[in-house]
Amino acid sequence: MSEYIHTAYKKAARIQTVVCGFLFAIFSFVYLYVFQRDILEALHFSLAHGKTHFAPLASALIITLSLILLRWGVNSLLRLKGNLRALSYFPSFLILGVLTNVGRDVYIYNHHTCWGWLLPVLLLVYILLGYGVGRFFKNQSNKEAGSVSQMNNGLLTIVLFSLMTVLIGNTERDFHHELEAERYLREHQYSEVLEVGKKSLKATRTLTVLRSMAMSHAGLLGEKLFAYPQYYRSDGLFFANDSTQTLRYTNDSIYYLLGAQPYKGEDRMEFLRNICYKGIGKYTALDYYLSSLLLEKQIDKFGEALVDFYDAEDTLPRYYKEAILMYRSSHPDYPFIIKDSVLIKRYDEYHKRKTGFTSFITERNGMRREFGDTYWWYFNYQE
Structure with missing residues (x-):
């Protein structure tokens, strides 16, 4: 036994x-x-x-x-x-x-x-x-x-x-998202970069910059930029100077992407403007400059720059067209005319929907649910 x-x-x-x-x-x-x-x-x-x-x-x-x-x-x-x-x-x-x-x-x-x-x-x-x-x-x-x-x-x-x-x-979810996006960017899988943390309203500056780089490589800055949270204005196009906030990519990677480097102490917006107007940057520099103007809500300068670099007959990306619709409301003689009936209808709905809210916070959240992926929402509600 x-x-x-x-x-x-x-x-x-x-x-x-x-x-x-x-x-x-x-x-x-x-x-x-x-x-x-x-x-x-x-x-x-x-x-x-x-x-x-x-x-x-x-x-x-x-x-x-x-x-x-x-x-x-x-x-x-x-x-x-x-x-x-x-x-x-x-x-x-x-x-x-x-x-x-x-x-x-x-x-x-x-x-x-x-x-x-x-x-x-x-x-x-x-x-x-x-x-x-x-x-x-x-x-x-x-x-x-x-x-x-x-x-x-x-x-x-x-x-x-x-x-x-x-x-x-x-x-830490944010750190994992940054590393994952960086990996896809190194592997030139730009569409995969844009899928990382796509449904989250949180976005660190590093992740925001990595997304912007992926969009720029794919030629989608004007099409995709405001489909993602933008909390850092034009800073969201460049990495922070603090090395603990960046990964393997640095601002040197962005300067290589743009085809030029700023002088020591040169203002970032002035740097982007100069390389575009002097023609010393790569083709990606123009989208970076126009996107930075939109992010800084400098819509007047955006309107001027668009006339300088595009013809009125050119096909424009989505967010450029959305910005033009806003700009034309105060500049009816502006040469660029948007003929996209779907976009015009949505812009009209945007204005109609803004009425009827009891407070700014309620309005901001309600409009975000319906129009959070538009430049109009960013311009009016993003602090």
Whole structure:
């Protein structure tokens, strides 16, 4: 009878080991390859200084396999048994969290975090405690625990360690959106850049600039710009000077896109105007200049610039036409005439809909739901 119980215990232990190992492998792979892919790539680029290629699938598999082997090594050292066996996954889960605990300063030269000293200390404390706990509960862990008890304790431990990993790793949605958009931009997948965070009303300056760059590359600034939140006016076309707010792309990338660089201390709007009127920039510079005028709500200067660079018969992008409809209301002799009946009808509906609201906040929110993707809403309501 005792031999039967011992055999059942060993079988339960093997099942627990296989199930917990399988769950850890699945969690580790999905966590690294799906949820933290861009974080892991950013860490790789920082450590390798961009000298080696990052392979997300291979990296997720290799790291997962390495952490499984680490778990086996830890268990061989501490010899945890029974209900304590799943505790041997702690170092693997901890390292998994530390690998993805990457912040916005990851690309700064000599980047380092507190984990450089904290991780070894925690692992040392864990080994000492694990050894002590293993010895203290030696007799109890050697007893044949029920298979259900072992499995429940193992699963609970894996779940708790998984939560620990998620809490340690970077889960900041805005940062993930920025890294994802940057990756698509590097891969020249401009339409994919515009899908990142598309339904969210939140948009950091970095994400806004990355979207603008993608639109410019695809020739869609005039068609898509105000379909996305614009909270930074013309600053949303350029990165911040603070290196902790930018990723791998910098303003040098934008100047290369425009085909010219400003003089030291030159005003940004003046810089864009000069390269357009002097003809020293690339074709992308004109859309950048006209878009910056719209973003700054300088609609009079926009109207003047449009006459200088376009013919009245030219086909204009959507937001240029929307701006012209507004401009013509105070300048009826303006040479550009919008003949788009659908756009004209929507502009009339926009004006009719503005009446009947009880407060500005109610009006602003109500108009946003219906016309939030128009230049008219931006011009009248965006602060």
